[in-house]
Amino acid sequence: MTAEAPRGAVIVGVHPDQCVAVVLEAARLADALERPLVCAYVTEDSYLTEWDRADVREEASLHPADVASAEEGIARELAAAIATALAPSGGRPQPAWTLRILAGDPGKALARIGAELDARLLVVGTRGRGVEPALEEWLGGSVAAHLARDQVRPVVVVPTHGVIGERLAPPR
Template identity: 40%
Template sequence: MSGNEIAGRGGILAAVVPGQPVAVLEEAARLADDLDVPLVCANVDPDRYVVSSYVDGTVVALPYDPDLPETEEKRFDPDLEAHIRRVLDGRGIPYSLQQLAGDPAWCLARLADDMNARYIVVGTREAGLRGSVREFFNGSIAVHLAHRQHRPVIVVPLNPIPGTQSFPWEDPPV
């Protein structure tokens, strides 16, 4: 089944990134299997914006940063693709891969509209000060999605903090 056939059937949209724990992909696959719908795995390059896109999933993108090379054809990251195939092949779930460029929340919401997704599955950010500061300034993709589009957003916890510990952005106890 081609990516276009899958996208036209609705289904589950999973946001995937290199180095992401397998839990997001596994939960999205489980949900797609439970609902008997296809899964679309989307990776977003936030440092570029789309100039044009092709049926095979390739996008031509320009950088926001003028010091980066001009146009670049972005194909799905081969290492990420191999990782996804290792997790999903043999499960009997139809899936496709989509490479996007731009603001992650906006790109995911638009793809969800295009494919008539039932749910969008994302992971939490990395724990620690660096991840918390980045999330503070950029905002959580899950929060942006929850407020800027109408589909349910499923957030898979990747590194939950035990109830006795404070959040990384909280002041330490005095």
């Protein structure tokens, strides 16, 4: 994991229970584009950040001052899982990557960090199939759809339905 994220990075949205394939695809794209990788985790308890004034909201979203201890634990687990997923293997070196903790609505927070870092592109995964993912999408909408509709930079959506494999961290 590197200390800073240079401009032009590839940003991938990460969360507990996300398929590792999303991070691996983002790392492949970052490598092909010769860009660093930024893994962005939007804390689950921070949606109300969107109710703040625009100037306060942007700062709080991109650089949250108060992160609950449970969220810090999740971020540590995600960082360990990402490091394991991106570990060197088969002659492939570990890419340079950073984990950023964000706040607010996931689609809007990812768009804001994309603007802050002048991201080359944003990468997100699809939700799984079943009743719970369908209900979440119906209530909150799809992060991928929000980004694709409102974003000025390219958005890559990695399909994960039907992918049987490792998850970044157990769901909470």
